[in-house]
Every structure is written in C-alpha cells, then in structure tokens.
Amino acid sequence: MTTQTIVQQFPNITILTNEPLSHYTYTKTGGPADFLAFPTSKEEVQSLINFCQKSGLEWICLGNASNLIVRDGGIKDVVIMLTQMxxxxxxxxxxxxxxxxxxxxxxxxxxxxxxxxxxxACGIPGSIGGAAYMNAGAYGGELADIFYSADVILEDGSIKTFYKEDMAFSYRHSIIQTLKGIVLSVTFHLEKGKHTAIKEKMDELTYLRESKQPLEYPSCGSVFKRPEGYFTGKLIQDAGLQGHMIGGAQISEKHAGFIVNINKATATDYITLIQYIQDVILDKFNVSLETEVRIIGRK
Incomplete structure (x- = not known):
C-alpha cells in the first residue's frame, strides 16, 4: 500500500505518514505510525476500517493517547485518532x-x-471513548455509574449499540477490551442537581488532583491497577523505589503511582521501569502489579 493510494482514497480525511506518535501521547514518547488518520465522523471511521479490511492493513484506535505507551518502534499500518470527533x-x-x-x-x-x-471525572484526562473502554474512575466513582449506552464499530465494520448490561463493567474493564472495536459515542444518564454543590465537589476534587499528582511532567496517568487489599503507591514507597529513574523516566517523587518523563525519556525507559517495579514488588511483598496503562506497538 502506497502513501499516495491511501491518501487519494480519503481526500477529506487528514492522514499523516510516518508520523511520530510522541507528538500525541501524554508521555511524549513513542515511535512513528505508518499512517495516522483523523476521521471527523462515524461514517469516515467506518470507511477507514472497511478499506483496511479489503486491503489487508492492520488498524488500531488510540482515542486521545492518554493512558497508553507506544513502543519506540511505532505502529504498523493505520492508526486512528478520534480527537476530531x-x-x-x-x-x-x-x-x-x-x-x-x-x-x-x-x-x-x-x-x-x-x-x-x-x-x-473532572480530573481524568482521557477521552470519552477511552473512559468507556477502561471504565475510568476516581474518588469513589466510575463511568459505569452513569453509563447508558455506547455506539461501537466492530472489526467487520458494523456498528452496534452496547447497553450497560452488555458492557461487563468491572474495575478498569469493559467488554470492549476483549473485542476489536472502536467506541464512537457514549450516552450518559445523569440527575438534576444544584449548581453550587456540583461546582464545590468538582473544585474539591480538582484541588486534590493538583496537589497530589505530578501534573507538571508528561505521564500516562496511573500506571498500575490497584491490587486487592493494597495501595500501589504505598507499596512502591515501602519498597524504597520512589524517585528511582531509568533513562529519562522517573517514579514520581510526588505520587509513586505515576511515572513521569523528566528528561527526554523513551518508551523503552518507561517499559523497563514498569517491569523493574513489578519485579521488586513481587519479590518484596509477593504482590503482582497489573498495568492499567496499555502498552502497544512494535519493539
């Protein structure tokens, strides 16, 4: 597949070639995408996927690239980002x-x-699609609490509506993770409330986030899922790892559950540090840390 062919096929969609994904990921790391497409409608997403199916091209959707690490080898074929939707x-x-x-x-x-x-959710940096994909949550709430339905395009290009009972929501999980599909839109059912009370709650949670999280550096957010019966940050602190660096990636000195890019870190720095943390915590406390962040791409 030539650059000219795919660009000619979709003249109305912005498609970049050999584009460094470090320009888009929240860690500011990651190799290039062969093709990086920015559709503006569900019809354009559907057309892209159907074209990939017919052309034998692989495809992957990154949402807004907040809670993931793209390996330094980048991603083969077509990457879809939905930031224009x-x-x-x-x-x-x-x-x-x-x-x-x-x-x-x-x-x-x-x-x-x-x-x-x-x-x-007032401090969660991800996209709506990514939030549904991983059942994003914070401060005692999660997306499943107010989720009604989502329109999802499946691997074969068909679009299906998933209702709450279809989503198999659990901690940082939805059924979308087991399918190759893209969330196109989400419908929430909320309740009427008092403006001042809502704003006070949001201000309180925003303060907590800003005071505890290392927002001054690039990061992928919370790296690990919370192991049952433990707090990840405390385990890492108790292991004496807070502040530990590999390359330009550091376990945040502000919040041990975060890895920050403080000096031109690579994705390999991030991944190596993640594996090191997992090894140390397993050795010291016999606790297996499972990543919340997605790690994708070519090595």
Whole structure:
C-alpha cells in the first residue's frame, strides 16, 4: 500500500505518514505510525476500517493517547485518532458525547446544565471513548455509574449499540477490551442537581488532583491497577523505589503511582521501569502489579 493510494482514497480525511506518535501521547514518547488518520465522523471511521479490511492493513484506535505507551518502534499500518470527533449534546438529563470529546470537558458541560453524577471525572484526562473502554474512575466513582449506552464499530465494520448490561463493567474493564472495536459515542444518564454543590465537589476534587499528582511532567496517568487489599503507591514507597529513574523516566517523587518523563525519556525507559517495579514488588511483598496503562506497538 502506497502513501499516495491511501491518501487519494480519503481526500477529506487528514492522514499523516510516518508520523511520530510522541507528538500525541501524554508521555511524549513513542515511535512513528505508518499512517495516522483523523476521521471527523462515524461514517469516515467506518470507511477507514472497511478499506483496511479489503486491503489487508492492520488498524488500531488510540482515542486521545492518554493512558497508553507506544513502543519506540511505532505502529504498523493505520492508526486512528478520534480527537476530531468531539461533539457533545445535552438533552434534559442525558448527555451524548462523541468518543473524541475530552472527559474533563464533558464534566464541565454537565456542570453548565446543573447535572450531577460526573463530578468524579473532572480530573481524568482521557477521552470519552477511552473512559468507556477502561471504565475510568476516581474518588469513589466510575463511568459505569452513569453509563447508558455506547455506539461501537466492530472489526467487520458494523456498528452496534452496547447497553450497560452488555458492557461487563468491572474495575478498569469493559467488554470492549476483549473485542476489536472502536467506541464512537457514549450516552450518559445523569440527575438534576444544584449548581453550587456540583461546582464545590468538582473544585474539591480538582484541588486534590493538583496537589497530589505530578501534573507538571508528561505521564500516562496511573500506571498500575490497584491490587486487592493494597495501595500501589504505598507499596512502591515501602519498597524504597520512589524517585528511582531509568533513562529519562522517573517514579514520581510526588505520587509513586505515576511515572513521569523528566528528561527526554523513551518508551523503552518507561517499559523497563514498569517491569523493574513489578519485579521488586513481587519479590518484596509477593504482590503482582497489573498495568492499567496499555502498552502497544512494535519493539
């Protein structure tokens, strides 16, 4: 497949070739995508996937590339980013948000319309699609609490609506992780609330996030899932690892559950440090740390 062919096939879609994904990931690491496409509608996503199927090209969707690490070898064939699909519609107590909308922005749309239920997400940096994919949560709330349905394009190019009972939600998990599909939009059911109370809760959670998390550096957010009966950050602190560096990647001195890029880190630095943390915690405490962050791409 030549560059000219795929670009000619989709003249209305922005498609970049050999594009460094470090320009887009929240860690500021990652090798190039052979083709990086920015569709603006579900029809364009569907066309891209059908074209890949017919042409024998692999494809993957990155959402807004917040909670993932792309290996330094980059990603083969077609990468789809949905950052241009960000429309949000509010109807009474229902919010319908396209997959590329930022979760934080949608929480402020809810605030504007005096809708309560999304306050927990006011500091989560991911996209709506990514939030549904991993059942994003914080401060005692999670997406499953207010989720109604999602339109998902499947591997064969068909579009299916998944309702809450279809999603198999659990801690940082949804059924979308076991399918090769792309969340196109999500519908939330919220409740009417008092504007001042909603804003106070959001301000409180924003303060907690800013005071505890290393927002001044690039990072992929929380690296590990919380092991049952433990707090990941405390395990890492108790192991004496806080501040440990490999290359330009460091276990944050502000929050041990984060790995930050403090000096031109590579994806390999990140991955090596993650594996080192897992090995030390298993050896010292017999606790297996499972990554929350996705690690994808060519080695």
């Amino acid at each position: 960000k429309q949000v519609i509010v109807q009474d107590t229902t919010i319908i948000a396209e997959s590329g909308a930022k979760l934080i922005d949608v929480t402020y749309d809810a605030l504007k319309h005096d809708l309560t239920g999304l306050e927990f």
